[in-house]
Amino acid sequence: MLHMLYLRRNHSTILAWFMVILMFPFPAFILYFIFGNRKVRQKSKKSKLVLHKLHQTDTVAFNPIETVLASHEIAGTTVCNDIQLYFDGVDAYNVLLNEIRNAKESIWISTYIFHNDSTTKVILEALTQKASEGVDIRILIDAVGSYGLYIWQRPLRALKNAGGKAVFFMPILKHPLRNYINLRNHRKIFLFDERVALAGGMNLGKRYMGPKPIKKRWIDMIFRLEGDAVFSYSEIFLADFAYASGEMKTAVKRVINCSERNAIQVVPSGPDMSSDALYESLLSAIHTAYRRVWIVTPYFVPDETILRALIIAKHKGVDVKLIAPYTSDHWITDIGRSSYMREAEENGLEVLLYQGNMLHTKAVLLDDYAVMLGSVNIDNRSLFLNYEVVSFVYSKPVIAQMDEWVNNLIRHSSSGMQKGSKKRVILENFMRIFSPQL
Numbered sequence: 001m002l003h004m005l006y007l008r009r010n011h012s013t014i015l016a017w018f019m020v021i022l023m024f025p026f027p028a029f030i031l032y033f034i035f036g037n038r039k040v041r042q043k044s045k046k047s048k049l050v051l052h053k054l055h056q057t058d059t060v061a062f063n064p065i066e067t068v069l070a071s072h073e074i075a076g077t078t079v080c081n082d083i084q085l086y087f088d089g090v091d092a093y094n095v096l097l098n099e100i101r102n103a104k105e106s107i108w109i110s111t112y113i114f115h116n117d118s119t120t121k122v123i124l125e126a127l128t129q130k131a132s133e134g135v136d137i138r139i140l141i142d143a144v145g146s147y148g149l150y151i152w153q154r155p156l157r158a159l160k161n162a163g164g165k166a167v168f169f170m171p172i173l174k175h176p177l178r179n180y181i182n183l184r185n186h187r188k189i190f191l192f193d194e195r196v197a198l199a200g201g202m203n204l205g206k207r208y209m210g211p212k213p214i215k216k217r218w219i220d221m222i223f224r225l226e227g228d229a230v231f232s233y234s235e236i237f238l239a240d241f242a243y244a245s246g247e248m249k250t251a252v253k254r255v256i257n258c259s260e261r262n263a264i265q266v267v268p269s270g271p272d273m274s275s276d277a278l279y280e281s282l283l284s285a286i287h288t289a290y291r292r293v294w295i296v297t298p299y300f301v302p303d304e305t306i307l308r309a310l311i312i313a314k315h316k317g318v319d320v321k322l323i324a325p326y327t328s329d330h331w332i333t334d335i336g337r338s339s340y341m342r343e344a345e346e347n348g349l350e351v352l353l354y355q356g357n358m359l360h361t362k363a364v365l366l367d368d369y370a371v372m373l374g375s376v377n378i379d380n381r382s383l384f385l386n387y388e389v390v391s392f393v394y395s396k397p398v399i400a401q402m403d404e405w406v407n408n409l410i411r412h413s414s415s416g417m418q419k420g421s422k423k424r425v426i427l428e429n430f431m432r433i434f435s436p437q438l
Contacts (some may be wrong), residue, residue: 045242049272051075051235052253063369064288065281065392069267072277077173077265077394080258081227085373085401087361089217093119093204093209095224099192100126106136108191108237111143112184112375115205116155122211123204128159137164140241142185143171145203167244183271186386188222189237195254197225197233199391201362201375208360219409220360223373227258227390232266236389239272263394269376270387278376278390279383283309285366292319294365294406298358300324300337302378307340311347321350323409325359333379336431338424341417352413359409362390363402370394371402 051359053075066077086092100107100123107130114120131137137159143150148167158168190198200222207218225233234251242248269278286293286309292312300322302310309320314320322344328334345351364372374390376382393399 013280042173046272047239048274049236049239049268049270051232051266051268057093063347063394064284065220065366065370066265068221068281068284069265071278073273074265074267074277074278075232077263077392079229079261079263080256081225081229081262081264082258082260083227083262083264083393083395083398084224085221085398085405086223087219087405089202089209089220090211090213092220092222093211095222096190096198096209097123097126099190099196099198099224100130102191103130103135105193106191108136108138108140108189108234108241110140110185110187110189110240111204112142112186112188112206113203114139114141114149115203115207116149116152117206118209119206119208120155120204124155124159127161127164130277131159131162131164134163135234138237138241139164139166139184140237140244141166141168143168144184145186147172165245165247167241169240169244182385185240186382187215187236187240187268187389189233189389190222190373191230191234191237193254194234194252195226196258197228197230198222199225199233199375199389200373201360207304214359216356218360219354219356221363221373223391225264225391227256227264229264229266230254230256233389236268240387243272262398265392265394266389267392268387268389269383271385272387276384278388281392282306282364282372285364285370286310286313289313289318289367290316291367292321292365294319294323295378295380296320296323296359296361296363296406296409298325298328298360298362299330299333299377299379299382300340301333301381302340303380303383306378306383310344310349314348319350320348321352321410323352323354323359323406323413326353326355326414329358332431335369335378335427338417338420339429339432342420342425351416352410353410353415353417354413354434356412363406365399365402365406368396368399371399 086095107127109204127137141149150168159166188199202220202222206214207241208220231251231253238249238251267278283306310320342350362374362376371393372390376390378387382388
């Protein structure tokens with residue numbers, strides 16, 4: 001069954017490239033070799049990521065997510081974890097700066113976007129101060145997501161002079177034919193002394209966080225994690241940093257005395273994984289859902305299998321909700337998503353378009369037993385091309401908190417897609433051909 005799903009997806013990708021090459025033969029041919037395939041075999045590619053398995057307690061009952069992940073040898077669920085969610089950009093900024101200032105040994109940061117603005121100026125000053133105190137500062141920045149900083153790296157000079165390290169993931173101007181610019185590091189990981197992790201959807205910049213509210217700040221979230229699950233985030237970061245810098249370092253498992261018990265499973269995905277474990281586990285959870293599947297995503301360009309699973313779930317009587325921004329920051333993605341949203345709506349799925357600022361949060365609520373939080377959008381790029389990481393949280397208090405927050409989004413959303421003109425619908429359907437690359 002899964003073999004047939006992979007074949008179907010590969011056929012869609014091949015069709016997308018075929019259409020591009022047909023319309024733009026010479027440039028498309030060159031782009032294919034620059035972009036490459038998502039799990040291409042080459043000597044210079046990033047090595048496979050394998051996380052160490054931590055002790056998994058017998059008190060955690062296996063569910064459709066854990067069952068699939070276990071078959072792919074993903075590190076199991078841990079229960080000795082404290083977790084707090086932050087939905088406000090000011091709160092997120094304050095907790096980040098607080099962790100930076102309290103760190104004694106190491107501060108490791110991985111981000112897709114690192115803007116050069118008033119927010120990051122303060123963050124860089126704090127990091128530079130810690131580097132001068134001898135704290136191990138390592139920053140991993142995606143070269144495409146942060147192309148402005150990649151081209152103009154002067155803001156990083158003081159940090160580097162103080163002993164901090166800042167490297168770019170797959171730099172686009174260095175060996176451009178060897179680095180596949182289609183495969184980006186979209187992971188957001190902030191680690192402090194290998195004891196505390198911040199993760200979620202927020203990048204670094206005033207668009208996401210800052211010392212005071214601003215009118216057009218995006219709606220996003222991060223979570224603070226302290227406990228056994230932090231070790232998995234450390235392993236993921238160090239593997240990514242080693243690939244970008246050539247510096248090898250082994251993650252340290254810290255002894256944790258947790259004050260709370262929250263069951264959490266950390267799941268990376270991307271070209272450095274030997275399988276599509278995250279995709280399969282999400283698909284399994286949708287197929288086995290009995291009460292609800294609520295999806296919050298800024299970009300909804302799913303593959304046909306995910307969309308069909310959601311439709312089948314709705315036909316079984318499951319409450320399927322899709323919450324997305326009324327308009328996102330990428331107009332071409334908005335056009336690309338529309339045919340999928342219309343098909344979902346025609347099959348009874350509830351499509352809700354958030355009317356406030358740009359909604360950038362990524363979350364999936366599955367019945368009452370799990371919520372997925374992290375960097376993954378429900379689109380082909382996140383699910384199949386980018387380096388990503390999520391946490392499945394099997395904790396009733398956290399699920400209840402997310403339930404309340406998503407319901408607030410729903411109250412500020414309009415229901416359904418606007419009727420499109422004939423030309424618009426034709427364009428939307430045409431863009432569907434290219435959805436594997438959006």
